[in-house]
């Protein structure tokens with residue numbers, strides 16, 4: 140039986156350890172032993188272990204990681220690439236930053252192992268440029284790993300070559316979307332591309348490319364060291380392992396917490412984050428970053444932090460960004476910020492997204508000023524409905540889903556706002 | 563070429579390095595523009611022209627990138643440019659009032675000294691409200707500590 144209550148420190152193993160970012164410290168804690176072990180295995184065995192572990196992508200979509208790697212055509216003689224998505228642009232998300240802060244070597248080691256699994260000899264870490272310090276830490280870790288022979292040619296005399304470089308973005312949420320990211324890495328505007336073909340078949344420069352989130356890749360060394368079964372035992376049937384949850388808003392202890400998937404939401408909220416800040420009252424929670432539909436306090440009571448329960452409640456685990464909304468936060472304001480954000484970040488290629496986010500933003504701007512109508516609420520629902528599933532990437536859906544949820548679940552408050560403004 | 567370049571020797575070396583660093587020269591455009599911004603805070607039309615003339619980077623490709631990404635600007639920014647997060651979480655921590663306060667402060671400074679721009683989530687919501695002053699991050703900004711933080715920068719500007 141998987142255990143969703145016992146805490147295991149995988150990604151946060153080095154929490155509280157001084158100098159945890161250094162190679163010396165990482166090695167002293169067992170670092171790079173997983174790479175040694177992996178290099179002694181046939182590459183297909185690495186993929187098989189990761190598949191069996193149940194690891195799913197931590198960037199938002201939750202796609203099974205080993206399965207994704209197995210889509211890389213092994214008969215192709217094109218170069219293969221591994222790209223780490225460290226763009227962390229989803230509002231409310233700050234967990235990948237924490238990995239950079241604690242253990243950049245865990246990511247580097249995870250990338251070397253993952254690259255070996257499907258035969259990539261070149262990798263990139265793509266980080267948003269605003270992470271100035273974090274980028275410096277990653278660069279230092281890469282340099283240290285090269286000097287120690289964990290990167291470069293003939294790693295640890297295994298015959299495996301893996302070069303890793305760092306690439307910094309320039310301010311665009313859409314570059315977190317994997318195909319937008321690859322366009323950016325090619326030195327172009329960060330516009331997503333239609334899938335299929337998926338990047339695993341045709342990605343960076345048309346070559347087979349795996350894009351994985353930072354947290355996904357950082358979990359790989361532990362899985363190799365402890366085995367698939369050990370990882371599977373943590374969490375739930377469909378959501379194996381631990382996940383980083385970043386909680387923010389007016390709570391006692393905002394921050395990043397590593398928990399087994401399936402952990403009860405209320406237990407996390409009350410015991411780890413310490414509950415609401417003094418004088419604040421819980422009004423709702425966005426459980427997976429700005430794109431995730433909001434949940435009401437009633438829905439939160441029995442919610443568990445895993446892919447399946449949050450999906451069953453009409454929301455999603457997403458990036459693990461838990462945004463607590465308190466009673467002092469007007470929902471009109473929240474909705475306006477959300478739609479403004481997506482409108483601002485739409486790359487403009489697809490009409491439903493470019494126009495739809497714009498219409499939602501226009502409606503909300505008038506609404507906040509008290510110039511709205513009650514019929515705006517069903518109108519926003521309908522516009523959102525038509526924005527879903529019709530575009531190249533999921534940004535349009537990411538704007539539509541939270542809009543529908545707020546409009547539906549907080550309609551009384553939104554209506555009262557209009558009346559108060561009128562009266 | 564070296565003596566008449568638009569870029570100083572160190573920047574020329576970085577540009578050359580980026581051009582050789584990737585599978586294609588085009589991938590170097592963002593790293594080059596990032597370095598130019600790190601040094602000057604913006605990219606001038608003369609620099610874009612020089613990237614084409616001296617380094618064979620098509621202006622059209624460079625311009626495509628400049629106009630797409632929010633980091634890139636074509637005019638000199640203020641000496642201290644504040645990117646204040648105005649997204650979901652920071653909004654709950656009075657980002658709007660703090661931005662208004664900063665704007666008023668900027669208006670009282672000599673032209674070109676201080677500017678403020680509301681930006682999307684900076685990925686540090688546990689330290690909301692958050693801002694970047696040039697490339698330095700400040701967390702848990704309040705009405706009380708904001709003046710002190712900014713005055714430190716302004717002091718540096720007047721000392722220099």
Ligand SMILES: Cc1cc2nc3c(=O)[nH]c(=O)nc-3n(C[C@H](O)[C@H](O)[C@H](O)COP(=O)(O)O)c2cc1C
Pocket residue numbers: 195196197198199200201202204224225226227228229312313314315316317318350351352353355356532533534537
């Ligand atoms: C608009 C948009 C923004 C995204 N932003 C990010 C991001 O900042 N970081 C990330 O890892 N994934 C992001 N994703 C998801 C990626 O497209 C992709 O699914 C992920 O990087 C795959 O890695 P994983 O399987 O390890 O999760 C975003 C997706 C969309 C549609």
Ligand code: FES
Pocket residue numbers: 230231232647648649650651652653682683684685686687690691692
């Ligand atoms: S919302 Fe301000 S840093 Fe995330």
